[in-house]
Amino acid sequence: MRxxxxxxxxxxxxxxxxxxxxxxxxxAVAKGLGLPELxxxxxxxxxxxxxxxxxxSGLREVTxxxxxxxxxxxxxxxxxxxxxxxxDIVITGDFDTVNDYFDxxxxxxxxxxxxxxPERVAxxxxxxxxxxxxxxxALPPSGCAATVHNVAVNGVMANCRPEYMPVLIAIAxxxxxxxxxxxxxxxxxxxxxxxxxxxxxxxxxxxxxxxGALRDGYRANTSIGRFLRLMLRNVALSLPGxxxxxxxxxxxxxxxxxxxxxxxxxxxxxxxxxxGFGSDESVVTIARFTSGGTIGSIYGDDPERIATYLADGxxxxxxxxxxxxxxxxxxxxCPMLVISPLVARTLARAGWNKATLRERLFAHARLPAExxxxxxxxxxxxxxxxxxxxxxxxxGTAAAVFAEGESPHRLVPIVARPEDLLIxxxxxxxxxxxxxxxxxxxxxxxxxxxxxxxxESSR
Amino acid sequence: MSELNxxxxxxxxxxxxxxxxxxxxxxxxxxIGFLWDAMxxxxxxxxxxxxxxxxxxxxxxFVGYDAFGSTFGRDEHAVLAALPERLAELGxxxxxxxxxx
Numbered sequence: 001m002r003x004x005x006x007x008x009x010x011x012x013x014x015x016x017x018x019x020x021x022x023x024x025x026x027x028a029v030a031k032g033l034g035l036p037e038l039x040x041x042x043x044x045x046x047x048x049x050x051x052x053x054x055x056x057s058g059l060r061e062v063t064x065x066x067x068x069x070x071x072x073x074x075x076x077x078x079x080x081x082x083x084x085x086x087x088d089i090v091i092t093g094d095f096d097t098v099n100d101y102f103d104x105x106x107x108x109x110x111x112x113x114x115x116x117x118p119e120r121v122a123x124x125x126x127x128x129x130x131x132x133x134x135x136x137x138a139l140p141p142s143g144c145a146a147t148v149h150n151v152a153v154n155g156v157m158a159n160c161r162p163e164y165m166p167v168l169i170a171i172a173x174x175x176x177x178x179x180x181x182x183x184x185x186x187x188x189x190x191x192x193x194x195x196x197x198x199x200x201x202x203x204x205x206x207x208x209x210x211x212g213a214l215r216d217g218y219r220a221n222t223s224i225g226r227f228l229r230l231m232l233r234n235v236a237l238s239l240p241g242x243x244x245x246x247x248x249x250x251x252x253x254x255x256x257x258x259x260x261x262x263x264x265x266x267x268x269x270x271x272x273x274x275x276g277f278g279s280d281e282s283v284v285t286i287a288r289f290t291s292g293g294t295i296g297s298i299y300g301d302d303p304e305r306i307a308t309y310l311a312d313g314x315x316x317x318x319x320x321x322x323x324x325x326x327x328x329x330x331x332x333x334c335p336m337l338v339i340s341p342l343v344a345r346t347l348a349r350a351g352w353n354k355a356t357l358r359e360r361l362f363a364h365a366r367l368p369a370e371x372x373x374x375x376x377x378x379x380x381x382x383x384x385x386x387x388x389x390x391x392x393x394x395x396g397t398a399a400a401v402f403a404e405g406e407s408p409h410r411l412v413p414i415v416a417r418p419e420d421l422l423i424x425x426x427x428x429x430x431x432x433x434x435x436x437x438x439x440x441x442x443x444x445x446x447x448x449x450x451x452x453x454x455x456e457s458s459r
Numbered sequence: 460m461s462e463l464n465x466x467x468x469x470x471x472x473x474x475x476x477x478x479x480x481x482x483x484x485x486x487x488x489x490x491i492g493f494l495w496d497a498m499x500x501x502x503x504x505x506x507x508x509x510x511x512x513x514x515x516x517x518x519x520x521f522v523g524y525d526a527f528g529s530t531f532g533r534d535e536h537a538v539l540a541a542l543p544e545r546l547a548e549l550g551x552x553x554x555x556x557x558x559x560x
Binding site for chain 1: 461462463466468471474476477482483485486491497498499500501502503507529530531538539540546551552553554556557560
């Protein structure tokens with residue numbers, strides 16, 4: 001749809017080919033592109049499950065007439081729905097009435113929301129010197145503006161505290177950054193964003209970074225994670241069945257707070273420091289992840305053996321996501337490894353720093369070339385024609401490391417470069433577990449923003 | 460229970476609506492460009508559409524998707540930004556873009 005919109009804006013007529021089940025998403029995306037009439041020619045069913053003859057039959061009988069019609073006849077007009085304005089009171093009532101109304105309008109996530117009254121919103125706005133009308137950015141797919149005001153409204157709804165407001169603004173700034181790729185938040189594989197908070201804000205705002213670091217139950221971690229999903233629903237309009245086409249999806253993730261003290265005690269940089277921020281800066285880093293799991297009961301004090309086990313965990317949680325390592329979005333796969341402070345201490349006692357760990361993970365987190373090729377060719381058709389890795393390297397859509405030899409059994413890395421591996425220290429400081437998260441690549445690329453507290457905010 | 464006033468949680472449209480491009484009354488004699496996101500069997504779909512369109516409109520010519528680059532992935536923004544100039548350079552009159560799935 002984005003390509004068709006660019007074509008129409010160049011004054012050339014277009015038609016978009018869209019499979020059944022995705023017509024609604026196409027219409028939602030078109031509206032956010034400023035072209036609500038953008039025509040679609042339907043492909044019956046979904047192409048992935050059809051034989052060649054079924055596909056051809058559907059194209060001839062259904063798609064082709066649609067193509068001809070939409071390229072030769074002006075699309076029909078759409079009705080303009082009246083728009084609301086920031087500051088509109090949409091409902092007055094008791095708690096249940098407000099919640100029912102928000103449910104009916106799909107402004108809620110199924111949990112009770114805190115009714116966003118003007119008084120509660122004002123308390124949030126008082127935590128920043130940014131004016132309420134400041135436009136942080138237009139959020140695709142809706143093309144609607146994230147503003148300081150609607151950040152406050154959704155923050156109230158999520159049960160955030162007013163003092164979280166600078167963090168919420170930073171999160172909205174990431175969502176509005178084209179680098180992040182918020183327009184992909186409704187992709188079918190349904191990953192979800194993870195916010196990593198670093199710096200003085202971790203302790204100042206009461207984030208949990210120890211036992212249950214990825215579990216709900218702590219207000220800062222839980223409510224702020226919920227806030228991001230509410231912004232996606234209410235401002236980006238990424239709603240299940242419309243712009244959000246996740247087959248299964250994933251519930252919102254609680255914020256992961258870095259164990260800043262543990263990192264400092266070891267002399268290891270935090271994720272924020274890895275990304276160029278100072279230790280005195282509070283930072284949010286957001287990326288989307290598709291799946292994850294525990295690397296449990298890490299035993300012993302041999303760092304190489306530990307790194308081998310950690311690398312195995314990263315490989316186990318990586319499969320189709322390798323399309324973000326090679327192919328159409330090469331070098332954007334950034335899996336995350338969360339290690340408990342105990343694991344980090346064990347490695348540090350053996351003389352390792354974070355860079356050493358990253359380098360050894362890159363060396364060990366590998367799989368046979370033929371398996372990577374199967375993931376992206378035979379099993380998913382992400383690379384039509386099933387080109388070998390050697391061809392991708394020759395075409396410039398894979399780094400050279402993927403063609404060091406021709407044996408199909410040669411081991412190739414899961415990332416293009418060691419620095420694509422994100423490492424965070426968090427979790428129970430007295431237990432040797434880790435957690436691996438598979439990245440959604442450019443569909444939620446790691447993006448960071450400094451948190452500006454009121455004294456630092458600028459107009 | 461006390462009465463509460465609840466504010467709207469949404470955002471105003473920030474992308475102005477623009478009209479669709481004018482359509483020719485027929486595809487006969489027109490040059491049709493294909494844009495592909497390199498996914499979902501476009502390598503089978505576009506050749507079939509070209510054959511069928513050619514059968515119905517014998518004077519129609521085509522510009523394949525390789526002339527533009529993939530509209531999805533790493534180079535999406537650059538490919539889309541280059542489209543107006545590229546479409547003009549190639550004399551494209553209409554575009555079929557896919558595949559959404």
